[in-house]
Amino acid sequence: MDFNSLNYQIIDHTADLGIIVDGTDEKNLFIRTAQAMTDLMVEGDISKETVIKDVVIEGEDFPDLMVRWLGEILYLFDGENLIVNSITIKSISPTKLKSTLTLTSFETEHHQVKREIKAVTYHQISVDKVNDRWQARIIFDI
Secondary structure, rough: OHHHHHHOOEEEEOOOEEEEEOOOEEEEEEHHHHHHHHHHEEEOOOOOOOEEEEEEOOOHHHHHEEEEEHHHHHHHHHHHOOEEEEEEEEEEOOOOEEEEEEEEEEEOOOEEOOOHHHHHHOOOOOOEOOOOEEEEEEEEEE
């Protein structure tokens, strides 16, 4: 997947970095936020499939689920040196997300870190249906 063609908005935020992402539905929104975060963190060819991983996330509501979801994507990058290549969300509700991720191993000869994201924050988090689309606002600690 070519994350460079993503359409997301970067928000200026003191000492942090924020994004606003739109999606056609809840699944699409959660996929696009993970892709946007990956695009912010890494550049290089991520098309090489190395690992397939099933991920289940639980939360109190959609905003909490989003923070936990992106936190897991961040952990896979920071803790296991894995970059999200593609995402299939099998099911989603306000309190649970089931997905399958295709991941690529981070290799310094093929990838570069664009910016370090330390954490996904709850500050100003929002996940809402706006008219016929879904929108998320997320702030990252950088």
